[in-house]
Amino acid sequence: AQSVTQPDIHITVSEGASLELRCNYSYGATPYLFWYVQSPGQGLQLLLKYFSGDTLVQGIKGFEAEFKRSQSSFNLRKPSVHWSDAAEYFCAVGGPFGNEKLTFGTGTRLTIIP
Amino acid sequence: ETGVTQSPTHLIKTRGQQVTLRCSSQSGHNTVSWYQQALGQGPQFIFQYYREEENGRGNFPPRFSGLQFPNYSSELNVNALELDDSALYLCASSFRPTAFSSYNEQFFGPGTRLTVL
Numbered sequence: 001a002q003s004v005t006q007p008d009i010h011i012t013v014s015e016g017a018s019l020e021l022r023c024n025y026s027y028g029a030t031p032y033l034f035w036y037v038q039s040p041g042q043g044l045q046l047l048l049k050y051f052s053g054d055t056l057v058q059g060i061k062g063f064e065a066e067f068k069r070s071q072s073s074f075n076l077r078k079p080s081v082h083w084s085d086a087a088e089y090f091c092a093v094g095g096p097f098g099n100e101k102l103t104f105g106t107g108t109r110l111t112i113i114p
Numbered sequence: 115e116t117g118v119t120q121s122p123t124h125l126i127k128t129r130g131q132q133v134t135l136r137c138s139s140q141s142g143h144n145t146v147s148w149y150q151q152a153l154g155q156g157p158q159f160i161f162q163y164y165r166e167e168e169n170g171r172g173n174f175p176p177r178f179s180g181l182q183f184p185n186y187s188s189e190l191n192v193n194a195l196e197l198d199d200s201a202l203y204l205c206a207s208s209f210r211p212t213a214f215s216s217y218n219e220q221f222f223g224p225g226t227r228l229t230v231l
Contacts, residue, residue, distance in 0.1 A: 004156075036222075041224070042224055043118070043204060043222035043223050043224045043225055044157070044204065044206075044222040045222070046219060046220075049219070090156050090157070092156075101147070101159035101162065101170055101172055102147075102149075102157075102159060102220070103159070104149075104156030104157050104158070105156050106154070106155055106156050107154075107155075107156050
């Protein structure tokens with residue numbers, strides 16, 4: 001069965017500092033991988049996705065993620081965070097055909113301090 | 115272009131009651147998925163509808179049921195509500211050209227917050 005682990009429940013970063021959110025997945029084949037962001041009272045917004053090809057993917061809002069098959073990881077990075085990046089971040093893996101169910105991690109809450 | 119909308123925004127029910135949540139998919143989309151997000155957790159897949167047929171189900175009991183209408187809007191029904199059903203229910207829509215086409219991005223609605231007392 002597919003699963004996602006986000007080891008960090010809560011991360012606090014100073015505005016302007018770099019950010020890395022960790023994600024490890026378990027899936028028997030080539031996974032479809034996603035990062036979503038959720039602000040309070042909002043639905044989920046897709047930041048970026050990986051299906052195949054280049055293992056470094058660029059997303060919206062200056063985010064990027066790197067797929068490492070050997071480590072079963074798909075970590076999210078941003079070189080310089082802004083106060084508006086404070087939110088909950090979810091990593092997810094999709095099943096065969098990609099449009100089947102998404103399995104989400106438990107999320108990482110990001111707090112930005114001035 | 116109208117995004118995914120859900121109604122109601124908030125709902126309070128008592129244990130044992132039944133509830134219906136509604137989702138209007140984004141224009142042009144034919145696939146709807148429902149997720150349950152308990153407090154402090156990630157969303158969990160309930161089921162998916164593709165062209166009015168259930169097309170995949172997660173680990174939820176039969177008292178969770180759904181419908182998709184010809185206009186591709188959808189309902190989630192929960193019978194015999196339990197306290198643990200309290201959660202944010204998210205709907206996501208996408209366009210799938212064929213039953214076995216590769217991934218098409220899902221767009222999420224803002225959710226319905228259900229509280230069971």
